Amino acid sequence: MSVIINEVRKGFYLDSVALMRMSADIAAADGVDDAVLMIGTPSNKQIMADAGLLNEQGERASANDLVIALRAGSEGDANRAIAKAKKSLDGGTLKSTGSNALPPTLASACTQLPAANLALISTPGSYATREAKAALRQGLNVMIFSDNVSLADEAALKQQAASNGLLVMGPDCGTAIIGGRALAFANAVPQGGTAVIAASGTGLQEFSVLLTRLGGGIRHAIGVGGRDLNDDIGAISTLTAIDILAADSQVEQIVLISKPPGAATANRVFEKLANCGKPVIACVFGYDESSLPGGIQYAGTLKAAAETAANATIPANQTQSANALAATLASTRTKIRGLYTGGTLCTEAQIVLQQAGLPVQSNAPAPGATTNAAHQLIDLGADEYTMGKPHPMIEPAVRTESLQQAIESADVAVILIDLVLGYGAHQNPADVVADALAAAPAERPIVIASVCGTNSDPQSLQQQTASLQNAGVIVCACNADAAQLAGEIAQLQAG
Amino acid sequence: MASASARHCGAVALRVLEAGCGETIAVFQSTAYLANSAGELLCVGPASMPPGPINLCVERETLLLPAPGDSWSFDRRRLSTGNQRLATIDNEAIWHPPATLQPQADQLRAGLAIALPLLRQLETLPSLATVQTTLHAGLAALGEWQSHDPLPQRAIAILGCGEGLTPAGDDILCGYLVALHCLGDPAAQQLATAVKPLLSTHTSRISAAHLSAACEGAAVQLIHDLIDAIARNDRDDTSATITALNKYGHSSGYYAALGATQAIAHFTNSGSQTRNRSHSP
Secondary structure, eight states: OOEEEEEEETTOOOOHHHHHHHHHHHHTSTTEEEEEEEEOOHHHHHHHHHTTOOOHHHHTOOTTSEEEEEEESSHHHHHHHHHHHHHHHTTSGGGOOSTTSOOSSHHHHHHHOTTOOEEEEOSOHHHHHHHHHHHHHTTOEEEEOOOOOOHHHHHHHHHHHHHTTOOEEOSSOOEEEETTEEEESOOOOOOOSEEEEESSTHHHHHHHHHHHHTTOOEEEEEEOOTTTTSTTTTTHHHHHHHHHHHHOTTOOEEEEEESOOOHHHHHHHHHHHHTSSSOEEEEETTOOGGGSOTTEEEOSSHHHHHHHHHTSOOOOOOOOOHHHHHTTSOTTOOEEEEEESOHHHHHHHHHHHHHTTOOEEESSOOTTOOSSOSEEEEETTSHHHHTTSOOTTTOGGGGHHHHHHHHHOTTEEEEEEEEEOSTTSOSOHHHHHHHHHHTSOSSOOEEEEEEEOOTTSTTOHHHHHHHHHHTTOEEESSHHHHHHHHHHHHHHHHO | OOOEEEEEEEHHHHHHHTTOEEEEEEEOSSOEEEEETTSOEEEEEOTTSOOOTTEEEESSSSOOOOOTTOEEEEETTEEEETTEEEEEOOGGGEEOOOOOOOOOHHHHHHHHHHHHHHHHHTOOOOSSHHHHHHHHHHHHHHHHOOTTSOOOHHHHTTTTOSSSSSOHHHHHHHHHHHHHHHTTOTHHHHHHHHHGGGHHHHSOHHHHHHHHHHHTTOOOHHHHHHHHHHHTTOHHHHHHHHHHHHTSTTTHHHHHHHHHHHHHHHIIIIIHHHHHHHTOO
16 A cells, blocks of 8 residues: 655755756655655645645645655655655755756766666657667667657667667657556556557557456556558567567566558568467457457457456446437437547547448548548547647647537537546546536537546546536446447437 | 945846845755845846846856845845845846837747747656646646636646746746736736735745746846747747756746747737737727
């Protein structure tokens, strides 16, 4: 069970560089899950509370007090870390200038942490290649969070990595879990024996949270980037990842989540998976079971992948039938409008609706989508919607205008939405949806949602679900269920 | 040791000193904050410190700073702490913020197109993701805010939000306020009216001192330089100023620049016209 300790220094001022350096030092201490040093303003106290770092002592701090807040795995670890913090504050290490400073370059980072074996690159895309090359030269595996890395640069980086037995995750790798540690946008999921290879992002997140709900856990989740399985790249990172996971004795099974690989690449990937010596589940959107070689279990959706991996079934969590819901709608309402913050969730919903016989269109079309179908599913995280704006996972209010338009559309029967929780995501996306619905007329489309998250996430699955339900949203157990229910309603409305 | 001259002394700093005496409340590596009996603050530091409304920049590379709790006095234009004469302030050293600009929307848009990509390259992530989330939400709320409405909760939430001596949210508000003021947007006064009553409870005393000056339209010279460079659509000056701001504080300069550019973007899009009309007789 986690232990939270707060130390409050009344009227204590420290310059920002020292504060940041000390925060990083304490957070890196053995057994410490998270730590921060902040002045006790109302806003910061709310943030610390949301992060599970505030206790009653910290709550009493004022805006002129410094709060040291940390959460550790045990009381011993917490006490050791707080003692270290107090020693620094009382005139020790903070006055020195060299070794504790955050490293300004990759080389100095390697000097400071010689045991590091992975570098996370998050720079503007035009600089990411240079930094990634430098990291590879240092013998580091690389996670490239940045986007806007050219295809040629991606191929060159991955070839450089492969020739040195290293892995490049990304570019545009927004989510990863390595050794149970979440990197970038990931959910708070327990460690377990399952390893995932995915493009990046919400497919990986949805799978990991569904597996968690079924009692499973994640050992590694590797985002290889959305283009890795294209023939231009030739699955270099996917193939390396399979080797790494196959060699890891703690990995019990491997799950692949992807769009269809390039024709020249698919065989190499599936052959390697089939012969890796571990059970493999493949969720390849647009594939059917016959497309996979023997020895690989097929999953048509993320839900099916999680259920297969856990050998259990996700229970439905809402009781209203499609018939009962359709009965509340005017007969002119026939269309589904999907407004997604997660790209892979948008893809999965398209697949589910098509499997139900419903034609779909999208700005991020799944295999089989057409251009003029009645049912429209939009990936609001796509570049054309995020140019100059925050990603809707970070700021869900950017979805509000589209949501209001869908509410006002006389022919929309169902609005499908997702909420993605976890580290880095908005602290309360449900309230943003609830605010938009509060202003909606009584006669409006049915809003069906799924929440990609766990109760250990900073936002709490339970709280977000309750907020949506209080706002009149039908909340399904997962994205596939939400799309399934929407499809059933649309079929009933079509008569 | 003879006292040095002040290179710059902000108008607010001079007002603090003119109270005659006070106490040192905080001391850092190269700067110290002095308070007068009314609780107003100034920041005294070396010549390398940028000019600003509450800054007293002394013409020396390093200063022998007082200790927390030390008293100070100001007599015949000389600031002393203990037995040490710290600085003499001549009239020529008094710093005031630049006059309000006469912006042209096209120039501002072009200037922003230079500044925003440069700022994106410098994006800095706080250690807690929720800080970033709160800041983004607050910026969005400020962008949507109409000055005749109450300040949205999400905008208020950035006040005092973030790590550091001056939280990132305060730095953003500082840049936002000053940019609106420099552009002559009447929303500056409305925002200042909404922010001022919260300063004593929602942020630290030191950060409140900087924000209070921003409510009057003044921040460190670098922010004014950035706004001016954008308004002139001057690529070299914009780049140089952003580089300098990025070195100001741990991330204060970056966040203040972010706030300023957001205010300019809002001004150029629709805010200024709407606001100006809403305040027209």
